[in-house]
Amino acid sequence: MGDVKTYIIGEISAEQFVPEHTFCYVIKGTMRLYDGNKTYTFRSGQASLIRKNNLLRYAKEKVDGEIAKVFITLNESFLKKFQVAHQAEPGKFRSAEAVLSLPPNELTANFIHSLVPYYKSGKLEPLFADVKREELLLILLKQVPEMAGVLFDYGIPQKINLEAFMNRNYKFNVSMERFAYLSGRSLSAFKRDFKSIFDDAPNHWLVRRRLAEAYFLIEKKHQRPSDIFVELGFEALSHFSFAFKKHFNLSPSDLLRQKQE
Structure with missing residues (x-):
């Protein structure tokens, strides 16, 4: 049957709805995300940020009988604490895409590899969850500073057509x-x-x-x-x-x- 591994920090919605910003990294295999208008494809070594308040469906494909991926939710309460602790400015971000592709980065790859030893039965030990989330956020903002305009925007959806x-x-x-x-x-x-x-x-x-x-x-x-x-x-x-x-x-x-x- 092959191997399927999913490393999660936080909670993943059972619905086809993304309630919180979610970092995703494909260790092995292929993952396709569909937002009702566009399909985003990510393969081994590629990372993305799935923006909150979006409808999304995903499909996965094994490579050599295996697939492994990481999901880390960045919930609002954590983001607000981080913003205060690090005096992070929200800034502006132009793209309205539901899924943001993140450029390859050695720090991100090393971070992913550092997660594995902390997992037991597919779950991260609670004591390390926020520490690892904070580490990830520091990497993301160093890599793409304008991402602050997405992460620290706490507004709710506005009335649309x-x-x-x-x-x-x-x-x-x-x-x-x-x-x-x-x-x-x-x-x-x-x-x-x-x-x-x-x-x-x-x-x-x-x-x-x-x-x-x-x-x-x-x-x-x-x-x-x-x-x-x-x-x-x-x-x-x-x-x-x-x-x-x-x-x-x-x-x-x-x-x-x-x-x-």
Whole structure:
């Protein structure tokens, strides 16, 4: 089966949502991150900073039967303490990309190698977590000083164009509360604005939008239902197939067979 190793400092969200800035380093293998608009690819020896308050899905590929990666979350409370202790200025950062590629750096590589001895059963001993986070942050700011404009920005998402936001992010399997927060709205305002724009309830619209995309992928691209249901925000193939047949009066597998004949 090969080996899969993940070294984590902090907590990783179970949702397709990034609640805190997260440093990622690929030791071995390949990792692809998709933000609803763009795919970012990282290979062995490459590092990135995943910005908080973004929707993201990732896929990993083994190399020689192995994959190993590091995730370190830089939560707001830690960043505020660091900023005070080191009198770090927030500054400005121009890029709005969800994933920021970090240039290769010997200090970063040495830092990654220094982590391994501290891990037991895949977890870092708690006493060393903040010490290692602080070390990483010092390296990042030495390497890319303008990154302070990202890390020390504690603002919340501002109100944005809801139609464009939903058409970009409908494939992500997250709660209505997440969609509302990321669009800069309360849940009640989100539902009200959604109804005004789409003339539909969010949950109903999401299912119909995902099913329409599924129909296109099967009919025009000849993709298999089992290959697309997760990417379209469905948790189970059975749920996807049931919803598809109910909506189109035709199962996804029957549609695929028709197009292959």
